[in-house]
Amino acid sequence: MAMSGGQPVPSLTQEILGHLGLASKTAAWGTLGTLRTCLNFSVDKDVQRLLRAIAGPGVDRSTIVDVLTNRSREQRQLISRTFQERTQQDLLKSLQAALSGDLERLVVALLQPAAQVDARELKTALQASSGPAKDVATEILATRAPAQLQECLAAYKHDFQVEVEEDIKGETCGMLRDLLLALAKGSREGYAGIIDYNLAEQDVQALQQPAGPCSEGTWVIILTQRNLEHLRRVFELYRQRTGHELEEAVQTRFHGDSQVALLGLASVIRNTPLYFAERLHRALQESEPNYQALMRILVSRSETDLLSIRAEFKKKFGKSLYSSLQDAVRGDCRSALLALCRAEDL
Known part of the structure; x- marks a missing residue:
């Protein structure tokens, strides 16, 4: 078992098993997120800890990180409201005054809706x-x-x-x-459990039509309105019918921002956790890590599917996300990003 800050870090398998074992006890554990509702939550204790962390002679960043990265967003919102009631001060503004740089931006992302x-x-x-x-x-x-x-x-x-x-x-x-x-518009169809083979064939044929303004509209309609299960079948049928992946057609037929957007959307459709794993890897490979991207993804996915993203990251790149963050990230927000990631994947 790996160590983090002197404490044992559970493996991904252990964490998923632990999650499954507690799933029947509380609905709050119903995701593959790394950050879940704290079961021993005391809003008054958290308010007092945060107040001491920013009111002392020096800002206690470790306490701030510990509280905010171990509470669900709903619990953090309750902490903010209670802090306001108890102190007549805005918690977010108080923390912004006490912090700076990337850690300040990360705290804002954690505390805001x-x-x-x-x-x-x-x-x-x-x-x-x-x-x-x-x-x-x-x-x-x-x-x-x-x-x-x-x-x-x-x-x-x-x-x-x-x-x-x-x-x-x-x-x-x-x-x-x-x-x-x-x-x-958010008009993507939901998956009803029924496979429409005829529609899949029609969509594949439509995507094969010669390039032009009309075909662009067809691509937009199909990729933004069909349900994801249907589109994955369309992608497979397209490969079978043409001998090429759909992404190859995108690279041939489209250019610039349109090509980038279509390739990104295709990646989301195929495998959303893998899409985020690849974006995290790209953010870590830059000469200076793209902290904005790291914060956006780790915060937004921490309560939904970050465990799945970690698994895809390890599978695709042969190194865990946790270790990659440890090696690349520096500065005040390092401990918070590692806390959101949660654990090493062995």
């Missing part, structure tokens, strides 16, 4: 001039559950006084604009 964090990331992505930065918009719109997406879009309108569709129209163009607008 998920929809507000997503809305801010989406706004930044749409305003970015570079294609890779705009790709974050596809990530958020394509990977959030329907209810999460609706909350994000409502937060976007509330915080920025504009509908996200208006910003998409103003900041993007061409097929990327059409793709993002379609994703923002």
Whole structure:
């Protein structure tokens, strides 16, 4: 068993087994996230710990990290409300005043409602001039559950006084604009357990049509409206019929931001945890780690599927995400990112 900070770190297998063993005791353990509802939660104790951490002669960063990375987002929201009631101070503003740099940004992401964090990331992505930065918009719109997406879009309108569709129209163009607008509608079909073989064949034929404006619209409709199980069958049928993966057609037929967005969406459809594992690996391989990407993914997936992402990361790259973070990440936010990742995968 690996060690972290002098404490034994459970393996991924042990953690999943532990999760399964407790699944019948509480619905809060019903995900493959690394961060779950704390069962011995005392909001008053947490408020006191945080108050002492920021009120002393020196800021106790380790206590702040320990509290915030061991509570669910719902529990963190309760801590914030209780802190306000007890002290007449805003916890987020108090922590922002006490911290700086990447750790401050990570604490903001942990304490704010998920929809507000997503809305801010989406706004930044749409305003970015570079294609890779705009790709974050596809990530958020394509990977959030329907209810999460609706909350994000409502937060976007509330915080920025504009509908996200208006910003998409103003900041993007061409097929990327059409793709993002379609994703923002959140009209993807749910999987009803029925396989429509005829529709799958029709979709494969439609995707094989010669390139042109009409075919671009067909690609957008199919990839943003069909349920994921159906699309995985379409991908397999496409390979069988053409001898090529769908992604090869994307690389041949599309260019620039449209190609990047389509490739990202195809990756999400095939295997969402693997998609995030690859993005984390890319963020860690840069000359200076992309802390914004690391924070966005680890925070947003910590209560949903980070265990699955860790497993895909180890399988694809031959090294655990935990070790990769240990080797690449420096600075104040290192301990918090490792805490969200949670454990070594042996």
